[in-house]
Amino acid sequence: MATASRVFGKPAMVGPDTTAKVRNAAAALGYVANPTARALATGSSGLLGLIVPDLSSPYFATLISAIQTEIEGRGFELIVSDSRGVPETEHEIVQRLQGRVDGLILASPRNTDSVLISIARRLPIVTVNRELPGIDSVSIDVSDGLADLCRFLLDHGHQRIAYIGGPPGSLADDGRFQSVEAAMEAGNGTALRIGPVQPNAQAGAETLSAIQLSNVSAVIAYNALVAHGLMLAAVSEGLNVPRDLTVTAVDDLIDIGLSLPTVTAITQPMTEVGQKSAGIILALISGSHEELQQRPPHQAQHLVLSASLSVNKS
Template sequence: MVIPGRRVQRRVTLTEIAEACGVAPSTVSRALSNPNRVSTVMYERITSKAQEMGYTSALLPSADNRLARGTIALVLPNLTNPFNLDVIRGAQAQIRAASYLHLLVSTEESLPMEAQWMREMARTVDGIVVSSPRIDDEALRAVSQVAPTVVVNRAAPGLSGVVIDTPAGLGQAVHYLNSLGHTRIAYVRGPHASWTDRTRFEAITAAAHESDVEIVAVGRYQPTLSNGAAAADAVVLTRATACIFFNDVLAIGALDRFHQLGVAIPDDLSVVGCDDIFGASFSHPPLTTVTSPGESAGRAAVDMLIGRFATRDRSDRIDHISAHLTVRASTGPRNND
């Protein structure tokens, strides 16, 4: 990971600046990460002393123009899922429109890497947007105390963010499959540390209870095409007549494997994905999925973050974006043979 040079050439610590100014290190951190979190007098006092001591990240815009040309980090668990590319497009457009620099970080599904880099970036950037984080709520709240942070697809006390309501869409999928005669449905689960997977599974099981449908949980899988193929073998063993996958990447990976196994889709098995990524509409067969507006989420998250730069209101807030089931050819009536 390369951090912009304007903030990495340090020779002075926050603690040293705090001692020189006679304030707490947390006050210095707030002033340098987001000047609007302290008074103008305190901001000028701290940045003047920091410049004097050679702390290069203190070379921020003047008090009259604090919101120009800072750096916003966008953190994602991977760059292989097309849904994340949609989030990037939306976030990048808003960051560019606001004249900020854009730092893109992929943690490659590594929880330790995500935890370390988030802690480090909180001291070097003006704000952070993190999508589908794997670290826990407490760690995220600690990061947000150092730098303004907005989370995509995580809702927890003390955190602000944007949540796409895919769980409701998957609840729709359960009811839809049940209307087609399916009473035993497999759910292929996502990564262990995924809040999104947990909320999707909870919504699926709640909808199944309402419809008197049996849900069979299958494994824990990182969202890759090869893992989707592996999950397909496990789904066949459940003897379910329909299956829902954590996301479209897993579902599309499974479709090819089902074909190899001689499982006809949807005659033998109905398949549902989630996110409606690029490619879902022309998979074979076209995939029934929950349409999830990732680009809108990216835009909304950046708008929320920049809004927090300009206001003293630090209360947490969660905005919701709706999602819906899109029916295509991968689902059909249960075969009673």
């Protein structure tokens, strides 16, 4: 019984030959491990939760895949929930998952600092792209990349640009625009803000009229999908991109094969973010405080500079 229990609960403790025998016997008997019984016996559900603000966004697809791959290798399963970017929904999901999961990863959480700190008192959590005192987090800092992107545009003669922000409720958006505004002012340029918009191609296309009215020569879009939608709309209106309008983006989505090689962008290492956030939550659950392996930042072709990755352990 102990050997069979280890095969399903702690497979790393059992040799491959024994594991194969136990699993073959289980398959012949039609046995399926009961997670509820396991939770009662061990105090661990073997489940981890991940809450994202928008499941339809490709930005989070790579994150989800990386987290799932990392935790499945340690015998855990992942429950993914979509808060739709609504703070109240996000909190309701946390309340439903509490007691069912051993730990929780919140990607770009929308709740206030006090709510997130309260959640962290009740169960182990890691936040992605949100840094709070006493809470472990993995963040991507694009401020340096945005400054370089603005200098790139200034060097190519673009003194008046627009930043297309979004989505609504994004706490990082204000910081991004402030970085753009400061960098443009330092180069005697001007930055306008358009949005917020939803982070998809349709929303990008719908900004074209506002872009034309603003009399800018270049755009920094919230992500590659917004940039792509804007480019398609511009071309359909007879504009030449980049001669009439230069379009750049804050991320390249290269990890899921959607990079736009003709668009200058900042690469964001979402695979690494997923790996690190999964590693931290597993370490919190196990009580391990060993230092996580540092991986080099992801580099992509046709891009300006990589964003820097920040891991904060409380």
